[in-house]
Amino acid sequence: MPSALSASHLGKVYPHASGDAAALDDLSLEVPTGRTYGLIGRNGAGKTTFVRIASTQLAPSSGRVEILGLEAGRDDRAIRLRIACVPQESRPLYFLRVEEVVYLYLKLRGIAAVEARRRTREILDELSLADVRTRLVSRLSGGQRRRTMCAMVLASDAEILFLDEPTTGLDPIARREVWQAIRRTSREHRTILLTTHYLDEVEALSSRLALLEKGRLVLEGTPADLRARVRFPYRVTVQGPIPRAELDSYGRVSEIEGGFLVFTKEAAARELARRALEVGARLSMGPVSLEDVFLEVVGRSIEEEPAADDGEEAWA
């Protein structure tokens, strides 16, 4: 099946950007049809810039994007009928009621009244917004507004959905409800491009993902591919009488609360487990998390803001 979205050699330099760093630098990727594709990276990595270009809201400085076989910049009207977007930090129209704003959005997209009413009811139930369905958007909490925004887009019939940090600011229960709705949407064979800096979120939802740093594609593949790409694919925690100097021979060691964390290879992890049994140390072992992969590849945590000397400012 052809890709839902295909970006080749995308570059973007904003006019008046501080420094000369490009927001996107020769970025190429293919988003398969009917899946959820995750785009991860720290603040300022270029995720929103990519989403804006791929959803025809912003022209790239170089390169091209093909969406559903159509060309961005040339076929924008045709593309926009088939995509939907939750922009970062967007909020629904504040002077409407929750059910009105969802219904109106669906009607404007050309869905017949009866069907739009049914979809509105279902999505408000699914995202636990039924209780506030007659409340004015202006009277909602920030999280309820964000959920309403997600409701509009997830209830639509768009073939590609762009969700730019859809769950930022939601409580853990609301986040999981949005996840459920995303899973349902993906079961309907629609394509979702999800950006987030919650690594558990991409892990739970995406079949493939891309890691961006400073506008460049650093890693791409399934979550398992990404894990296999690091030097030490196993993480082992050890609490007990094995000295640090000995642990150092197994891989990369760091101190954690009450013990040590060792990143290591598979054979060494097994060896270390045997050793821990012998001396009665407590041990837990598993594949590295995406957080670990991120840290190893980028050299910093995904939560860490770009430093001022990165030649870029943080862009929320």
Ligand SMILES: Nc1ncnc2c1ncn2[C@@H]1O[C@H](COP(=O)(O)OP(=O)(O)O)[C@@H](O)[C@H]1O
């Ligand atoms: N409108 C703009 N004008 C100038 N620079 C911008 C603009 N939008 C984003 N940038 C810069 O482009 C880079 C990428 O930003 P963005 O795409 O928002 O990243 P992310 O969504 O990953 O946080 C950052 O260095 C940011 O400062």
Ligand SMILES: [Mg+2]
């Ligand atoms: Mg962003």
